[in-house]
Amino acid sequence: MGTTQLEAVQEPKYWHLKTVLIDALDSEFEVGEILPNERDLAARFGVARATLRQALEQLELEGRLQRRRGVGTTVAPPRMGVAVGPSANVWPGAGRDAWHTIGCVEAVAPAPIAAVLGTAADEAVHTIHRERVMQGQPVATELLYVPAASVPGLSPMLTPASHAPAVLRELHTLELDGEDRAVELGSARAEDAKHLDRLPGAPVLVVTSRYFAGGRVAAASVATYRADTCRLTFGDSGTVEVTHHQAEGRRAS
CATH class of the missing domain: 1.10.10.10 (Winged helix-like DNA-binding domain superfamily/Winged helix DNA-binding domain)
Incomplete structure (x- = not known):
């Protein structure tokens, strides 16, 4: 230099x-x-x-x-593509879903999510924590919120290991009417930063999705992607794609 x-x-x-x-x-x-x-x-x-x-x-x-x-x-390193969703109108966890489930709890949803779901401010919803890892690197972390009204046939006798699979199975019995997504730039919360191996406050891309069934929002998710290594592209199909850096690659370009 x-x-x-x-x-x-x-x-x-x-x-x-x-x-x-x-x-x-x-x-x-x-x-x-x-x-x-x-x-x-x-x-x-x-x-x-x-x-x-x-x-x-x-x-x-x-x-x-x-x-x-x-x-x-x-x-x-250079970047590689990671699709946000496998295709339009598919429930989370269905088909060739690339997310890995970490766990599931019943907890009160954040106020903006409760408003989207139409649940009471103090109503607990099934909250599934999922993550995506590619080539050993964290790509994104997600919280999927499912209200009890969307999974009425769920057994009350659930173990921690069976909770998330049971919620997803019950959710998949509903006919999905459609979905939409919104993308915005945000800052990593402490918990998200830990899962993404970033510092709190680091720039992130937040993808909020709504899933519709029976004329209402049956589930919602908030996925957080590392903004320093991700970009969004929109193909002919309208599917959002996120790209992140490969662990190996050629000279920086």
Whole structure:
């Protein structure tokens, strides 16, 4: 890396520095390689460390870099696709669902979810915690909320191990009328951050889904994806696809 003069640039210094760093990542660094420390980088580019941090944070948000605990800042690998849903109008857990169930409890849903489901503010609903892992890396964590009214035939004698499968089986007996999704940028809650191996407050993509049956919302889910390594694409089928970085790959691009 050579020293670059940024004083005459009209755009913010950190933004121009970001483009300079991208060129360096493409030409001088391999995927997974650790970058020099901030002091050395700031000296090479003739910028303040605060400016450098802004540029590095932007590159991390865009998925070019990864900050790993106990390692440092490394060059991120290329991306691969992960579909949010297998197809339209399919219940969660049905067919070739890529989610893995962690557990299920009966708990009061957050107020916005209770409003979506039409349940009372203090009414407990079946809450299934699921996650997605690809090539050993956490991709997303999800909470699926199913009110008791949607699974009236559920046996009251459920063990922790049988709770989630029983809720999903009962839910699948309903005729799914349709579903919709909303995507927004958010910040990782402490619990989500732990499952995604991120720090609390890290940027995430939140996908909220509603499942309709019998003229009402029969279930709702909130899936949280790492925003620093994910992007959303929309194909001809309208299916949302999330992509994340592969564990292995070629030179950063």
